[in-house]
Amino acid sequence: MPKAYVFTRYGGPETEALIDVDRPRPGPGQVLVAVRAAGVNPVDFKQRTGYRRPGESGEREFPAYFGNEVSGVVEEVGDGVEGFAAGDAVFGRPVVGGYSEYALLSVDLIARKPDGLSFTDAATLPVAAVTALDGIRQLGLPAGATLLVTGAGGGVGVAAVQIARAEGLRVVGLASAGKKEFVESFDAVHVPSGPGWTGKVPGTVDGVYDLVGGEVLTEAASLLGDRTKLITAGAPPEVVERLGGSRVARIRSSERLVAAADLVVKGELDPHVTRTFPLERAGEALRAVEDGHARGKIVIEVTA
Known part of the structure; x- marks a missing residue:
């Protein structure tokens, strides 16, 4: 059997x-x-x-x-x-x-x-990469804008960083100190997680893709002037909505799967x-x- x-x-x-x-x-x-x-x-x-x-x-x-x-x-x-x-x-x-x-x-x-x-x-691809792709598309940041990705060292985070970089965004990745070289290998600026991490984020942030939730989400929200550019896949809807943001709007379709696969084939995304x-x-x-x-x-x- x-x-x-x-x-x-x-x-x-x-x-x-x-x-x-x-x-x-x-x-x-x-x-x-x-x-x-x-x-x-x-x-x-x-x-x-x-x-x-x-x-x-x-x-x-x-x-x-x-x-x-x-x-x-x-x-x-x-x-x-x-x-x-x-x-x-x-x-x-x-x-x-x-x-x-x-x-x-x-x-x-x-x-x-x-x-x-x-x-x-x-x-x-069906969960991690497509979740990352959905979030980047939802934020709709212009090339040259700065995106903060919390939980940047995980499966969704790694995909989100790469997709954002492929679209011309500057990316700041929040992850543990031990993942510094890993995050930087995707051409992102690494910020070590832990107390006071928001003070280590260089420059201004135009959007936040949160994959952690909890206090990290709340702290990340404080970096934004426009809270509509705060999205999360790491916290319940009611939590992020109180902060002025929203959950990642998932688009579950064959077309989205094809789009994610194309990114890998073109070399823009390494799972x-x-x-x-x-x-x-x-x-x-x-x-x-x-x-x-x-x-x-x-x-x-x-x-x-």
Whole structure:
């Protein structure tokens, strides 16, 4: 039977397990994908604790799959699916599956994997890179403006810094002192996180892309004259709205996936996968992100 890494109830790492599951069957408008790689994101362990994205409702069924972005090869297509066939290399957001050998994907949240894009890199795009792209587009800062990215050393942060630089923005990246060289390697100005960090930001800031939340978000807001240029993917809507900003408006579509892949193929975005783990070590991959010290992206690779 196929294997999947799941959580059996809400809680901590003790709820996680690698189990045998039934092979999913694609419904109308869905494709079954043999997973080759799955990206690991903070939202994965947050969902294990009961977190719901804004707008999500309903009770989760257990055991629940980990994972929100995958790449792989189409095995089977459901009724009404056009444009995709068995053998196609694709990537996208799973409906069922994630850290698993098989996943179901909806055709409106899937894209073909370009030949110049590896399965491993493709698995980093549906959440991290697209979230970064959505935020940069939402801010709409002109070339030459200064963008502050908090949490600049993580998966979304690394993508946001690179996409912003490709659009001609000056970027200041807030990250731990140990990530100084890492952040600077993407042609950003590094500011070490910690008490008094706002006083170390050089010059003025025209926009803030927050990926941390909490006090960091509040402190970052104080640097802006125009709070409409404050966005966050690290805090709830009500928190950032009190500060005059907004959540990143996610555009979940195949077109956005294609746009993110094009950036990688053109050399404007390096997903910067720093560690990979096999499926049987998915728990270690999740801990690498959950401890908050990961650089770039962590990916689970599934043996073909």
